[in-house]
Structures are given as structure tokens and as C-alpha cells.
Amino acid sequence: MQSSTGDTGPTRTPRAPEPVxxxxxxxxxxxxxxxxxxxxxxxxxxxxxxxxxxxxxxxxxxxxxxxxxxxxxxxxxxxxxxxxxxxxxxxxxxxxxxxxxxxxxxxxxxxxxxxxxxxxxxxxxxxxxxxxxxxxxxxxxxxxxxxxxxxxxxxxxxxxxxxxxxxxxxxxxxxxxxxxxxxxxxxxxxxxxxxxxxxxxxxxxxxxxxxxxxxxxxxxxxxxxxxxxxxxxxxxxxxxTPLALKAAIGDDRVVLRTSDDSTAHGVVCGIAPQDIAVTADAGGISLRVPDGSAWIPRLCTALERAGIAVHTASASRPTLDDVFFHHTGRSLHTAGGGR
Structure with a gap:
């Protein structure tokens, strides 16, 4: 029979919740x-x-x-x-x-x-x-x-x-x-x-x-x-998340290697929208565009019409190094040394 005083035994101190x-x-x-x-x-x-x-x-x-x-x-x-x-x-x-x-x-x-x-x-x-x-x-x-x-x-x-x-x-x-x-x-x-x-x-x-x-x-x-x-x-x-960070950059990276990268750079600049940067270095000509695989035939056709042979063309999704470059202006592979 339950006590009329409502005594339910010793009081227990609740455990502190685990930190979120x-x-x-x-x-x-x-x-x-x-x-x-x-x-x-x-x-x-x-x-x-x-x-x-x-x-x-x-x-x-x-x-x-x-x-x-x-x-x-x-x-x-x-x-x-x-x-x-x-x-x-x-x-x-x-x-x-x-x-x-x-x-x-x-x-x-x-x-x-x-x-x-x-x-x-x-x-x-x-x-x-x-x-x-x-x-x-x-x-x-x-x-x-x-x-x-x-x-x-x-x-x-x-x-x-x-x-x-x-x-x-x-x-x-x-x-x-x-x-x-x-x-x-x-x-x-x-x-x-x-x-x-x-x-x-x-x-x-x-x-x-x-x-x-x-x-x-x-x-x-x-x-x-x-x-x-x-x-x-x-x-x-x-x-x-790695996926979200890469998705935030959005655009694919297109890289072209041609028989004359210097001239090809001018041709690609004339095709690409004005707000897209086109760079030329030892690695070839590169630019970031939405749906890079769809851009490759267009770029190759324009270059061939200009008499420039395209040796290789590739499109790749953003990498974490691209994410680092996007936020810092530097590649992780070339960023400063020392602890």
C-alpha cells in the first residue's frame, strides 16, 4: 500500500547529460x-x-x-x-x-x-x-x-x-x-x-x-x-562535408593541351563568357565551366577551325585542392611550409 505522505524513497541526483x-x-x-x-x-x-x-x-x-x-x-x-x-x-x-x-x-x-x-x-x-x-x-x-x-x-x-x-x-x-x-x-x-x-x-x-x-x-x-x-x-x-565543399564550387575544370597553347588561349578566351577566367601555363589551357564535358566538343571545334591541333582534352569535377584554392587563393600543394 502506497504511503499517504507520498514518500517514494531516496532522491536520486540525475546524471549530467553527455555533451552534444x-x-x-x-x-x-x-x-x-x-x-x-x-x-x-x-x-x-x-x-x-x-x-x-x-x-x-x-x-x-x-x-x-x-x-x-x-x-x-x-x-x-x-x-x-x-x-x-x-x-x-x-x-x-x-x-x-x-x-x-x-x-x-x-x-x-x-x-x-x-x-x-x-x-x-x-x-x-x-x-x-x-x-x-x-x-x-x-x-x-x-x-x-x-x-x-x-x-x-x-x-x-x-x-x-x-x-x-x-x-x-x-x-x-x-x-x-x-x-x-x-x-x-x-x-x-x-x-x-x-x-x-x-x-x-x-x-x-x-x-x-x-x-x-x-x-x-x-x-x-x-x-x-x-x-x-x-x-x-x-x-x-x-x-x-567533402561532398558539400566541392559542390559549393560547382563548376568543372576543363584542361586542353594543344599544338600552340599561346594562340589557343586567345581563341578560348573569345569563346568563354567574360566572367570565366582562362589560364595558360605549363599544364595547358584551363578554365572552369558548368558541365565541362559538354564544353569540350565546342572548344575543340573552334580550335581546329583556327588551325590548332588539340592533343588532349579533359573535364574533371572539383577536388579538395580546388576547394582550398577557392578559399585561400593558393593550392594546398604549394602553400607555405614550416610548422
């Missing part, structure tokens, strides 16, 4: 003193939201601010101004919680080459305070995920570059982080090893719903991600 975004920043800035009283801005007013379970790529050249942003989000560096939360914790107010809830793959290897794969993982487990039994269990699990179970007792120096990178990803997962940051995860690896690393990352996303925040300057890697943020000189200049 694994990473969220507003006006994030990182500046350094420069020479002669100047200021160098590595990150400039970053506003960004990365939902839980998303694979997000920061795409940009070396020196764009990618690694600095990672350091800020992992509470390894203090922002000059602005606000950021990672896994629901403020990077300034609760940096210890941020570090506990994130995994980090650095751009350069930090494995001990003289220790075995298993020993490298055990050291990491001790640093994060994992109980011995849990450390053994997690070591077995992450080695299996990385496809390195049979190499657990092999010294790291005997592993290939791809195996070492997979081991580093396994190590970053050992304490079950909510967000995994990967700074240039496949730099220096051959195409086969890069493919193996991305196969492991896709498995993490599919099996565990992990949030992956990847920095890269490889266009094909960015295509593997759910969304992309293009960063240039510390500013986020565009973001969206």
Missing part, C-alpha cells in the same frame, strides 16, 4: 610575442563544433595552425583568449579532466624503440593509473584492434613504420578516451602503410563510435572524414 559536441570552441586565439614588439597569431578566433562520434579533419598546409590548435584542445598549451571545451570539460578551468578524457597521437613518434610493443603499452597504462588487471585486459584489446597481437613481445625497433604508427594509435586508446586527436597520423609512411592506418581508424569509428580529430595535409585522407575544416594562416576559412 566532443569539441566546441568560441573565439579561440593563440598568440606569441614576435620580433621587435610584434605579435604572431598562430590561431585566430576559431569557432568550431565537432559532434560526438564524428571523424573530423583539419586540412591545411604546414604552418597553418593545426598542431597549435591540437595543443590547445588537449590542454597542453593555454589559449591567449577565447573558450574551448573537450569531452564536456573546459580546457582552462578543468585541464586535468580534458587530459584524462582525450587520447593523443603526436606527429613524431614517442615510442621507446628498445622496449617491446607490450612494454610500451604497460608504461602508458601506469601513467594513466589503470589498475593492473584492467591494464592487462586493455593491452590485449588494443593490440588486437591494431592487428599486432602476434608482435606484442617484439621490440619496437623491429616493427615497420606502419606497425609503429598502429601501435601508437593503440597506445592512445589504452585509457578509453572520449576523443582521439591524431596530428598528421601518416606522415612519412608509404601508401600501403597509410592505408593500413586508415583501416584501423575506420574500424575504431565503426566499432566504438569514437570521435576522431585528425590534422592532415593529405587530400585523400581528408576524403575519409565525415567533415572537413580548412584552416589557413590560423583561420578557419571553410567547413563542411
Amino acid at each position: 559536441h566532443a569539441v566546441s570552441t568560441r573565439g579561440l586565439v593563440k598568440s606569441y610575442p614576435g620580433p621587435r614588439g610584434t605579435t604572431t597569431h598562430a590561431v585566430r578566433g576559431l569557432d568550431l563544433d565537432v559532434p560526438q562520434g564524428e571523424t573530423f579533419a583539419f586540412l591545411g598546409p604546414n604552418g597553418a595552425g593545426k598542431s597549435t590548435t591540437i595543443a590547445l584542445l588537449c590542454a597542453l598549451a593555454r589559449p591567449t583568449s577565447g573558450h574551448a571545451t573537450v569531452a564536456g570539460a573546459d580546457v582552462l578551468a578543468r585541464p586535468h579532466l580534458v587530459r584524462r578524457h582525450v587520447g593523443m597521437l603526436f606527429q613524431h613518434s614517442t615510442l621507446d624503440a628498445d622496449l617491446t610493443a607490450e612494454q610500451n603499452l604497460r608504461i602508458h597504462a601506469r601513467l594513466y593509473g589503470l589498475p593492473r588487471r584492467q591494464a592487462r585486459l586493455r593491452t590485449t584489446e588494443v593490440l588486437e584492434t591494431a592487428g599486432l597481437t602476434d608482435r606484442r613481445r617484439s621490440p619496437v625497433r623491429t616493427l615497420s613504420g606502419g606497425m609503429r604508427r598502429r601501435l601508437e594509435i593503440a597506445r592512445a586508446l589504452l585509457h578509453s578516451p572520449r576523443v582521439l586527436f591524431l596530428d598528421e597520423p601518416t606522415t612519412g609512411l608509404d601508401p600501403h602503410a597509410r592505408a593500413e592506418v586508415w583501416e584501423q581508424l575506420r574500424a575504431l569509428r565503426d566499432r566504438h563510435g569514437s570521435t576522431l580529430f585528425v590534422t592532415t595535409h593529405y587530400l585523400e585522407e581528408a576524403e575519409n572524414c565525415d567533415r572537413i575544416g580548412i584552416i589557413d594562416r590560423g583561420r578557419l576559412v571553410a567547413q563542411g
Whole structure:
């Protein structure tokens, strides 16, 4: 019989809801003193939201601010101004919680080459305070995920570059982080090893719903991600899905190689609408037009009438490098170097 006082037992404090975004920043800035009283801005007013379970790529050249942003989000560096939360914790107010809830793959290897794969993982487990039994269990699990179970007792120096990178990803997962940051995860690896690393990352996303925040300057890697943020000189200049970013440019790129590109350039300029730029360089004559495949017969006919032989003609959809060029005025392949 229910009590007339309405007493239903001890009151339970409701659990705080999981944050909608694994990473969220507003006006994030990182500046350094420069020479002669100047200021160098590595990150400039970053506003960004990365939902839980998303694979997000920061795409940009070396020196764009990618690694600095990672350091800020992992509470390894203090922002000059602005606000950021990672896994629901403020990077300034609760940096210890941020570090506990994130995994980090650095751009350069930090494995001990003289220790075995298993020993490298055990050291990491001790640093994060994992109980011995849990450390053994997690070591077995992450080695299996990385496809390195049979190499657990092999010294790291005997592993290939791809195996070492997979081991580093396994190590970053050992304490079950909510967000995994990967700074240039496949730099220096051959195409086969890069493919193996991305196969492991896709498995993490599919099996565990992990949030992956990847920095890269490889266009094909960015295509593997759910969304992309293009960063240039510390500013986020565009973001969206790879498909949406390319679709926003819209027009196809037509490239022609002829027997006389200099004369052909004038002929093509006379045909193309005035608002379409026609360029001529070592790669041939190029222009961007809607439905490029329909333009090729028209251009070829005009050139042949002018007595110019067309050696090759191609039309291609926009690429991520085209997207980068559209927003920055530079190709990603030729954008500035240095970190």
C-alpha cells in the first residue's frame, strides 16, 4: 500500500547529460610575442563544433595552425583568449579532466624503440593509473584492434613504420578516451602503410563510435572524414562535408593541351563568357565551366577551325585542392611550409 505522505524513497541526483559536441570552441586565439614588439597569431578566433562520434579533419598546409590548435584542445598549451571545451570539460578551468578524457597521437613518434610493443603499452597504462588487471585486459584489446597481437613481445625497433604508427594509435586508446586527436597520423609512411592506418581508424569509428580529430595535409585522407575544416594562416576559412565543399564550387575544370597553347588561349578566351577566367601555363589551357564535358566538343571545334591541333582534352569535377584554392587563393600543394 502506497504511503499517504507520498514518500517514494531516496532522491536520486540525475546524471549530467553527455555533451552534444566532443569539441566546441568560441573565439579561440593563440598568440606569441614576435620580433621587435610584434605579435604572431598562430590561431585566430576559431569557432568550431565537432559532434560526438564524428571523424573530423583539419586540412591545411604546414604552418597553418593545426598542431597549435591540437595543443590547445588537449590542454597542453593555454589559449591567449577565447573558450574551448573537450569531452564536456573546459580546457582552462578543468585541464586535468580534458587530459584524462582525450587520447593523443603526436606527429613524431614517442615510442621507446628498445622496449617491446607490450612494454610500451604497460608504461602508458601506469601513467594513466589503470589498475593492473584492467591494464592487462586493455593491452590485449588494443593490440588486437591494431592487428599486432602476434608482435606484442617484439621490440619496437623491429616493427615497420606502419606497425609503429598502429601501435601508437593503440597506445592512445589504452585509457578509453572520449576523443582521439591524431596530428598528421601518416606522415612519412608509404601508401600501403597509410592505408593500413586508415583501416584501423575506420574500424575504431565503426566499432566504438569514437570521435576522431585528425590534422592532415593529405587530400585523400581528408576524403575519409565525415567533415572537413580548412584552416589557413590560423583561420578557419571553410567547413563542411567533402561532398558539400566541392559542390559549393560547382563548376568543372576543363584542361586542353594543344599544338600552340599561346594562340589557343586567345581563341578560348573569345569563346568563354567574360566572367570565366582562362589560364595558360605549363599544364595547358584551363578554365572552369558548368558541365565541362559538354564544353569540350565546342572548344575543340573552334580550335581546329583556327588551325590548332588539340592533343588532349579533359573535364574533371572539383577536388579538395580546388576547394582550398577557392578559399585561400593558393593550392594546398604549394602553400607555405614550416610548422
